[in-house]
Amino acid sequence: MSIVVEHLEKRFGSRTVLRDFSLQVNGPLVIMGPSGCGKTTLLRILMGLESPDEGTVTGVERVGAVFQENRLCPQLTAAGNIVLTGGDPQNAEAELRALGFGDKDLALPSVRLSGGQKRRAALLRALLCPQAGTLLLDEPFTGMDAELVAQAAGTIRRLAGERDTVLVTHDENAAALLGWPVVQMHPYQDS
Amino acid sequence: MVVWQLAAMALGHGGLFLSTPVQTLQALAVQFPTAQFWHRIAFSALRILAGFVLALVGGLVLGAAGARWHTVRVLLGPPMQLIRAMPVASFVILALLWVSSANLSVVVSFTHVLPVIYAGVMGGIADTDPQLLEMARVYRLPLSKRLRYIWLPGVFPSLSESCIAAMGMCWKSGVSAEVIGLPDHSVGDALYRAKITLSTPDVFAWTLVIVLLSALLSAVAARGLRWLKTRLCGEVKAP
Numbered sequence: 001m002s003i004v005v006e007h008l009e010k011r012f013g014s015r016t017v018l019r020d021f022s023l024q025v026n027g028p029l030v031i032m033g034p035s036g037c038g039k040t041t042l043l044r045i046l047m048g049l050e051s052p053d054e055g056t057v058t059g060v061e062r063v064g065a066v067f068q069e070n071r072l073c074p075q076l077t078a079a080g081n082i083v084l085t086g087g088d089p090q091n092a093e094a095e096l097r098a099l100g101f102g103d104k105d106l107a108l109p110s111v112r113l114s115g116g117q118k119r120r121a122a123l124l125r126a127l128l129c130p131q132a133g134t135l136l137l138d139e140p141f142t143g144m145d146a147e148l149v150a151q152a153a154g155t156i157r158r159l160a161g162e163r164d165t166v167l168v169t170h171d172e173n174a175a176a177l178l179g180w181p182v183v184q185m186h187p188y189q190d191s
Numbered sequence: 192m193v194v195w196q197l198a199a200m201a202l203g204h205g206g207l208f209l210s211t212p213v214q215t216l217q218a219l220a221v222q223f224p225t226a227q228f229w230h231r232i233a234f235s236a237l238r239i240l241a242g243f244v245l246a247l248v249g250g251l252v253l254g255a256a257g258a259r260w261h262t263v264r265v266l267l268g269p270p271m272q273l274i275r276a277m278p279v280a281s282f283v284i285l286a287l288l289w290v291s292s293a294n295l296s297v298v299v300s301f302t303h304v305l306p307v308i309y310a311g312v313m314g315g316i317a318d319t320d321p322q323l324l325e326m327a328r329v330y331r332l333p334l335s336k337r338l339r340y341i342w343l344p345g346v347f348p349s350l351s352e353s354c355i356a357a358m359g360m361c362w363k364s365g366v367s368a369e370v371i372g373l374p375d376h377s378v379g380d381a382l383y384r385a386k387i388t389l390s391t392p393d394v395f396a397w398t399l400v401i402v403l404l405s406a407l408l409s410a411v412a413a414r415g416l417r418w419l420k421t422r423l424c425g426e427v428k429a430p
Contacts, residue, residue: 047329048328048329049325049328049329062331063329063330064330065326065329065330067322067325067326069322071322071323071325071326073323073340073341073344074344075340075344075424075425076340076425084332084336084340085330085332086330129330131331
C-alpha cells in the first residue's frame with residue numbers, strides 16, 4: 001500500500017508552511033530541503049499529530065517514528081524503550097550492539113546515554129516496531145559521526161525493507177548511502 | 192539541647208513552664224515500657240494512617256479526574272480551597288457532629304491531607320512530558336503501558352513531595368483532633384491529660400513522640416514511594 005498526499009496545505013497563524021503539496025510514497029523515500037521548508041510539519045501530519053488545513057493523506061499504516069527529539073522514556077534502558085513499543089528484546093540488544101552499544105551502555109537508563117546513543121536507540125525503536133507498516137524518520141542521523149552514519153544507514157536500509165518509509169535529512173552523504181529516491185522540498189514563498 | 196536546658200533552668204519552677212531535656216527523657220522512660228503507651232500510639236497511628244491512605248486514594252482518583260475533565264476541576268476547586276483555609280479546630284468541632292470521637296482523627300487527617308495529594312497529582316500530571324505522550328499516541332501504546340511508563344514516572348516526583356508533606360500534616364491535624372475530641376486511649380488524650388495535670392515533662396515527652404513518629408513515617412513514606420516507583424515504572428519485561 002502506498003501513501004498518497006494530495007494538495008496539502010498547512011498554515012500556522014498567518015504563516016503558510018505547506019501549499020498545494022502532493023507526494024506519493026511507494027516504498028522508501030528520502031526528503032531533503034532547507035530548514036523551514038515544512039519537512040517536519042509534513043511528517044507530523046503523516047503521524048496524525050497535526051491536521052492539514054486543506055488536502056488529504058491516505059495510506060498511512062501503523063507508524064514507527066523517529067521524532068525531531070529522541071523521546072525515550074528516561075528511566076528505561078535503550079532496549080527497554082524498544083521493547084516498550086513491541087520490539088523483541090534479543091533482537092533489540094543485538095541491533096544495539098551492532099550500532100556500537102557495549103554491555104555498560106545496555107545497562108544504563110536512557111537518561112544517562114549520550115546524545116548519539118539516544119538517537120540510535122530512538123531509530124531502532126522505530127525500525128524494530130513489528131506492527132509499523134509505515135516508517136517516518138525525522139533527521140535520524142543527528143549526533144552521529146561519519147562512521148556511525150554509514151552503519152546506521154546500512155541498518156535502516158536492511159530493517160526498513162520495502163515498507164513505506166519517509167526519511168527526512170539534510171545530510172547529503174547519508175542520503176547517498178541509503179541510495180533511495182530523493183525528493184527535494186522548497187520553502188513556500190508568498191508571491 | 193544546651194539552649195533548651197539553659198532556658199528551662201532560667202525559667203525555674205522545677206520545669207513547670209519548660210521542662211528540661213532530662214525531665215522530658217525521664218518522663219518518656221517512665222511511659223516507654225508500659226502497654227498503655229504503645230496502645231495509645233497504635234490507636235492514633237492506625238487512625239491517622241487510615242485517614243492518610245484514604246486521602247491518598249481519593250487524591251489520586253480526584254486528581255486524575257480533575258486533570259482529565261475541566262468540569263471536575265472547576266467543581267473541586269472551591270471545596271479544596273475551603274478545606275485548606277479552614278482551621279483544624281473549626282473542622283474538628285464540625286466533624287464531632289458527624290462522627291464519634293474515636294474516629295475523629297481519621298476524618299480530620301483525611302480532609303486535611305486530601306487537598307495536598309489532589310494538588311500533587313494535578314501538578315504531576317501537568318508536569319508529564321507532552322513529547323512522550325505524543326510518542327505514545329503515534330506508537331499506539333496501550334493505556335496500561337502509558338500509565339506505567341509515562342504517566343506514573345511523571346506524577347511520582349510531585350506526588351512523593353506531597354505525600355511526605357502530607358504525612359507530617361496528618362499527624363498534626365490528627366493529634367489536634369484527638370486533643371479536642373478526647374477519644375480514650377489516644378495520643379491526643381494523653382497530651383491533654385498531661386496538660387490539665389500540669390505535668391509539663393509528659394507534655395514534652397508526648398510532643399517528642401509525635402514529632403518522632405511523624406518524621407519516621409515521612410521517611411518510611413519517602414522510601415516506600417521510591418521503592419514503588421522502581422517496581423512499577425522500571426524496566427519493561429519481555430512478554
